[in-house]
Amino acid sequence: MSHTGTHGMYMAEGGGSTGMSMAGPPPLGHMTAPPPNKYPHSGPTGLTGSTLQPQPEPQPPPPQQVLPNIQPVNVQEVRNILPATPITVSTPLLPQHLRDLNPDPSVFCSTMSTVPATSGLLNKMKLPFAIHIHPFKDSKARECPVINPSTIVRCRVCRAYINPFVSFVDQKHWRCNFCFRNNIVPDNYDYNPQSGKSGDHSFHQELRHSSVEYIAPSEYMVRPPQPSVYFFVIDVTYPTIQSGLLDVFCATLLDCINKLPGDSRTMVGFLSFDHTLHFYNLKPSQAQPQMLVVSDLEDPFIPSPTSLLVNLRESKELVKSFLQDFPRMFVDQRNLQSALGPALAITEKLLHQIGGRITVLMSSLPNVGPGALKVKEATGATKMDQLNMSASTDFYKKLALDCSAQQIAVDLFVFSSKSQSIDLMTVSTVAKFSSGQALVNTVIDATKAYRSNVASTMQGAGAKLTLPVSLRLLPLFILSLLKNIAFTLSNRQNTDCRSATISTILTLPLDWLISFFYPKLYALHTLSDKDTVDSDGEELLAPPILQLSAEKLTRYGVFLMDYGTGIYIWVSKEAPADVINNIFGVPHFGAIPESMTSLPLLENNLNRLTNSLICQLRLSRQHFMPLLVIREDGPHRLLFINYLIDDKTEDGTSYYEFLSHISRQLTK
Numbered sequence: 001m002s003h004t005g006t007h008g009m010y011m012a013e014g015g016g017s018t019g020m021s022m023a024g025p026p027p028l029g030h031m032t033a034p035p036p037n038k039y040p041h042s043g044p045t046g047l048t049g050s051t052l053q054p055q056p057e058p059q060p061p062p063p064q065q066v067l068p069n070i071q072p073v074n075v076q077e078v079r080n081i082l083p084a085t086p087i088t089v090s091t092p093l094l095p096q097h098l099r100d101l102n103p104d105p106s107v108f109c110s111t112m113s114t115v116p117a118t119s120g121l122l123n124k125m126k127l128p129f130a131i132h133i134h135p136f137k138d139s140k141a142r143e144c145p146v147i148n149p150s151t152i153v154r155c156r157v158c159r160a161y162i163n164p165f166v167s168f169v170d171q172k173h174w175r176c177n178f179c180f181r182n183n184i185v186p187d188n189y190d191y192n193p194q195s196g197k198s199g200d201h202s203f204h205q206e207l208r209h210s211s212v213e214y215i216a217p218s219e220y221m222v223r224p225p226q227p228s229v230y231f232f233v234i235d236v237t238y239p240t241i242q243s244g245l246l247d248v249f250c251a252t253l254l255d256c257i258n259k260l261p262g263d264s265r266t267m268v269g270f271l272s273f274d275h276t277l278h279f280y281n282l283k284p285s286q287a288q289p290q291m292l293v294v295s296d297l298e299d300p301f302i303p304s305p306t307s308l309l310v311n312l313r314e315s316k317e318l319v320k321s322f323l324q325d326f327p328r329m330f331v332d333q334r335n336l337q338s339a340l341g342p343a344l345a346i347t348e349k350l351l352h353q354i355g356g357r358i359t360v361l362m363s364s365l366p367n368v369g370p371g372a373l374k375v376k377e378a379t380g381a382t383k384m385d386q387l388n389m390s391a392s393t394d395f396y397k398k399l400a401l402d403c404s405a406q407q408i409a410v411d412l413f414v415f416s417s418k419s420q421s422i423d424l425m426t427v428s429t430v431a432k433f434s435s436g437q438a439l440v441n442t443v444i445d446a447t448k449a450y451r452s453n454v455a456s457t458m459q460g461a462g463a464k465l466t467l468p469v470s471l472r473l474l475p476l477f478i479l480s481l482l483k484n485i486a487f488t489l490s491n492r493q494n495t496d497c498r499s500a501t502i503s504t505i506l507t508l509p510l511d512w513l514i515s516f517f518y519p520k521l522y523a524l525h526t527l528s529d530k531d532t533v534d535s536d537g538e539e540l541l542a543p544p545i546l547q548l549s550a551e552k553l554t555r556y557g558v559f560l561m562d563y564g565t566g567i568y569i570w571v572s573k574e575a576p577a578d579v580i581n582n583i584f585g586v587p588h589f590g591a592i593p594e595s596m597t598s599l600p601l602l603e604n605n606l607n608r609l610t611n612s613l614i615c616q617l618r619l620s621r622q623h624f625m626p627l628l629v630i631r632e633d634g635p636h637r638l639l640f641i642n643y644l645i646d647d648k649t650e651d652g653t654s655y656y657e658f659l660s661h662i663s664r665q666l667t668k
């Protein structure tokens with residue numbers, strides 16, 4: 001699997017255009033902006049590579065450069081719609097010198113590889129035309145220049161930063177490649193202090209690289225750089241204590257207290273809460289931590305303004321002894337009342353001068369003081385209300401806006417039991433999601449638009465459910481969205497899990513998100529050295545990706561599933577003893593331990609390849625991917641089975657039933 005292959009596994013194959021879709025600079029003096037909502041550079045089929053800059057004379061690309069992406073595919077007839085080999089992200093149709101300047105597609109890529117030539121067709125398709133940006137995604141592979149210019153040059157109209165794709169109209173003017181307006185070149189911009197020469201601005205890093213990092217001058221700052229501030233807000237109600245969460249939190253923080261990012265100015269503070277607020281004086285002059293309790297939740301005050309947020313280096317021993325003793329302070333806790341709202345509000349007051357990061361650990365529904373919530377299931381809310389996932393108070397949203405304005409970030413670590421809702425949707429104030437029907441309509445609309453505008457002229461395109469090659473995976477992915485906990489109408493799902501999933505979806509990088517919705521399934525028992533591809537001189541494993549269907553799970557197989565945030569290994573009951581021995585280092589199926597979470601390193605090829613694949617997947621993600629080995633007869637089997645999206649499940653139809661459904665909608 002190549003780097004770009006991982007990223008664009010299911011994106012359209014070459015021929016279209018992704019990345020920063022800007023054509024080369026037009027000739028000097030050409031200053032006409034394009035008419036609004038028109039996409040120039042129209043090809044004979046009405047679909048072209050994306051080219052947004054005005055062209056003096058539109059030149060349709062040769063048909064063979066465009067057509068592969070829009071060739072018809074009757075998706076109902078294809079048994080294995082997933083591509084056999086990884087698909088690399090297509091590269092924009094640019095002259096070579098601009099191609100080199102273009103950012104890596106993993107940093108900057110268009111949602112469409114083939115862009116409709118008119119805004120009317122784009123509207124009919126109902127597919128979002130957007131740019132996906134992942135800053136620094138390529139920082140390992142490419143060096144990002146850090147620059148500290150005296151003036152940061154930006155477009156006066158749209159505020160775009162000057163970049164390699166702007167054009168210089170004359171010595172005094174440059175034209176923005178986003179809004180096509182002319183801007184004045186700053187005085188002395190062509191003076192190179194290193195060579196002492198004038199007349200050529202091409203030495204500027206921002207004109208040579210599409211990704212640069214600016215050292216922000218003071219006018220870009222709300223205030224001078226502040227120390228790193230970590231403030232921990234901890235729910236100490238009964239569930240937190242009883243579950244052992246508080247012990248785990250303290251042990252973990254003790255473990256990494258020396259690794260908190262920051263310099264010698266780094267500051268820390270702690271606040272715990274049940275029905276009251278507990279502050280901790282950790283000044284280095286203290287012999288031991290001092291607890292200060294505030295019980296006024298309506299208008300809480302800060303009991304000791306200068307001693308609650310302390311310099312970590314100066315107070316480290318006190319902080320360590322606090323973390324060692326903290327869990328024991330609440331061993332007899334039976335309180336179920338949680339004043340999360342007041343705890344967060346007072347923390348915001350404490351940090352508002354300096355900013356920082358608030359880390360919240362919680363297990364209970366906030367139920368006292370401002371921001372108190374009621375258990376949704378108990379308030380008579382209908383199932384539909386619960387599915388709509390609306391926040392029941394704007395307390396947390398207002399607080400979030402206040403925090404944001406003060407440069408305060410809040411991380412929630414939420415641990416709720418299945419039986420106890422904590423109304424995460426309100427606490428996390430995530431906007432409500434629309435229902436799944438909109439997703440189904442998107443397939444239908446895309447198919448109709450394709451049929452009426454493009455396919456009518458092509459042989460074989462008249463079949464009922466025909467999509468262009470580039471969209472052939474759309475129905476499969478829509479189905480995977482519909483079956484995901486974020487969108488499913490099934491009421492088996494806990495609303496807190498749903499909210500957590502929605503929050504996850506809104507923040508995951510694209511490559512990760514694709515696996516999150518439609519996991520990648522690989523057979524391990526057939527893994528061999530032949531399953532490698534060369535990616536920029538590096539050998540990577542790229543075994544065939546299997547459809548997520550029980551029919552792919554042979555009775556004697558061992559399979560690896562990458563579900564975005566983690567990895568499952570599925571072991572079938574009849575997997576041969578030598579395969580099991582090679583991978584897991586145990587003699588037979590029955591000897592594989594329950595809840596095995598790592599593989600041994602053994603002296604055989606299958607074990608080496610399996611560990612390499614796991615390592616490769618983990619390196620491709622920003623967060624650690626946990627591993628779980630699942631035996632076919634084990635208690636965790638449903639975790640794996642529920643991901644067999646192609647099959648009929650409790651949460652929805654099979655893939656082929658879904659295609660029939662779309663097909664029927666088309667004839668209505």
Ligand SMILES: [Zn+2]
Nearest residue numbers: 155158176179
């Ligand atoms: Zn502009």
